[in-house]
Amino acid sequence: MKKGEETKQNILEHGLRLFSSKGYEETSLKDIATKVNIKTPSIYAYFSSKDELFEKIVEFVIDDYVKFIDDQASTIGPLSTKDQLYKLLGELNEYYYMNDRGVFLKRYGVFPPERFKELITQKNSMVENEIRKLLYRILDVESDDHQFIDKENIATAFICLLDGMLFYLMNYSFEEYERRLTSTWKVFWKGILK
Amino acid sequence: MKKGEETKQNILEHGLRLFSSKGYEETSLKDIATKVNIKTPSIYAYFSSKDELFEKIVEFVIDDYVKFIDDQASTIGPLSTKDQLYKLLGELNEYYYMNDRGVFLKRYGVFPPERFKELITQKNSMVENEIRKLLYRILDVESDDHQFIDKENIATAFICLLDGMLFYLMNYSFEEYERRLTSTWKVFWKGILK
DNA sequence: GTCTATACCGAGATAGAC
DNA sequence: GTCTATCTCGGTATAGAC
Numbered sequence: 001m002k003k004g005e006e007t008k009q010n011i012l013e014h015g016l017r018l019f020s021s022k023g024y025e026e027t028s029l030k031d032i033a034t035k036v037n038i039k040t041p042s043i044y045a046y047f048s049s050k051d052e053l054f055e056k057i058v059e060f061v062i063d064d065y066v067k068f069i070d071d072q073a074s075t076i077g078p079l080s081t082k083d084q085l086y087k088l089l090g091e092l093n094e095y096y097y098m099n100d101r102g103v104f105l106k107r108y109g110v111f112p113p114e115r116f117k118e119l120i121t122q123k124n125s126m127v128e129n130e131i132r133k134l135l136y137r138i139l140d141v142e143s144d145d146h147q148f149i150d151k152e153n154i155a156t157a158f159i160c161l162l163d164g165m166l167f168y169l170m171n172y173s174f175e176e177y178e179r180r181l182t183s184t185w186k187v188f189w190k191g192i193l194k
Numbered sequence: 195m196k197k198g199e200e201t202k203q204n205i206l207e208h209g210l211r212l213f214s215s216k217g218y219e220e221t222s223l224k225d226i227a228t229k230v231n232i233k234t235p236s237i238y239a240y241f242s243s244k245d246e247l248f249e250k251i252v253e254f255v256i257d258d259y260v261k262f263i264d265d266q267a268s269t270i271g272p273l274s275t276k277d278q279l280y281k282l283l284g285e286l287n288e289y290y291y292m293n294d295r296g297v298f299l300k301r302y303g304v305f306p307p308e309r310f311k312e313l314i315t316q317k318n319s320m321v322e323n324e325i326r327k328l329l330y331r332i333l334d335v336e337s338d339d340h341q342f343i344d345k346e347n348i349a350t351a352f353i354c355l356l357d358g359m360l361f362y363l364m365n366y367s368f369e370e371y372e373r374r375l376t377s378t379w380k381v382f383w384k385g386i387l388k
Numbered sequence: 389g390t391c392t393a394t395a396c397c398g399a400g401a402t403a404g405a406c
Numbered sequence: 407g408t409c410t411a412t413c414t415c416g417g418t419a420t421a422g423a424c
Contacts, residue, residue, distance in 0.1 A: 003389075004389065007389080007390095022308065023217070023219065023305065023307070024219075025217070025218075025219030025220055026219055026307065026308070028416080028417060028418085029417080029418070029419090030416085030417080030418095038389090038390070038391090039390070039391060039392085040417095040418085040419090041390080041391075041392085041419080041420080041421095042389070042390050042391075044418095044419070044420080045389060045390075046389095049418080049419080050417095050418070050419090106304075107305055110300075110304075110361060110364060110365075111217065111301055111305065113217070113220060114216065114220065121365070124365075149380070149381075149384075152377070153377045153380065153381065154381070156373075156374050156377040156378060157377055157378045157380075157381040157382075159358075160355060160358035160359060160361075160362065160374065160378045161354060161355075161358055162358070163357065163358040163360070163361040163362075164353075164354035164355055164356070164357040164358030164359075165354060165358075166357075167303075167304060167354075167357040168354065168357075170304060171303075171304075171315070171318075180350050180354065183346070183347045183350040183351055184350060184351045184354045186343070186347065186351075186385070187343075187347065187348070187351040187381075187382060187385030187386055188351075188381060188385060189385070190343075190384060190385040190386075190387075191380070191381030191382055191383070191384040191385030191386075192381055192384075192385075193384075197407075198407065201407080201408095222398080222399060222400085223399080223400065223401090224398090224399080224400095232407090232408070232409090233408070233409060233410080234399095234400085234401090235401080235402080235403095235408080235409075235410085236407070236408050236409075238400095238401070238402080239407060239408075240407095243400080243401080244399095244400065244401090
């Protein structure tokens, strides 16, 4: 990779990390520059403004998440319906926990800075759709022992569960999160059986 | 009410509203002063800094919510267990939807500015405890036809559901939220029965 | 491509008149 | 109790040398 290209990547990565943990306004270009080991004005060689940098990160993050969701489709294929659902829940949760992209997604998905509201809500509905599509695919397979309630219903409850678990992930230790995941999953699974 | 006292209340109220909708950093003291129809420096007659103003609002909001939860205890008394749970879920959700205090609570509960992190997480665990206590009280009554799974389990799932629904409340119309509440509730209720 | 120097602005905050 | 005037600081952004 060329030196310039490398710097650009570094700016994007550290920007992502800082925006995730501290928020848009609380992160200065100087903070980012320091992490990348350059001076603030050098950032302008790659991005025309702080806003533009942020938007580029938004786009990268959402596209990456959509890709991640699609990847799950192929990974969970051979499992039983129950295991597929549980695995999907765990994987999507851990995507949030394990990297800054997830935190970024949630932080700005729920509370976007005024200027980026439109861009973000638009992109966000893509994500929910992707998850719903995957859930329908899982539930459509009839080769299983179980009977389920209405699919749409399940998807809505599943997504709610996903969002709710996020709070646990963010506010508690990983162990506590796992305990709570088990509890919640039990209720969900019993709840969607006919 | 004395004039000074009134101004102070106005600052608190408009501060709350602006912090909820725009966030801490994006809200300037000038924004608040404008809404109150005073000039920025007048705020310092009541609060020694922006930080102090914010902290006062945090404390007010959390205390008010805890009070609200306690109020629910007396309101839902005569209903069946099922109706009590459903009503509680609806009431707690709508507290969020209907006033800025709820949005404030969530916004800073999940993503507090660095400086206030400690204050807020500490206060926040009080809230979860209050909800758990109330749930245990509801579930302890045995005069009902239903058998339930483990109480702790139910409480965890309930709180997860509460947090998840928040995303629906914030990102969709009230009608869509209600549709989704129905779906999610169905799954939850089936899930907690023995 | 990265730097130093600097312009510019808006924020939080203080002093002191009325 | 509220104002005008003003200070200070840190942020984004630009100019121009190397």
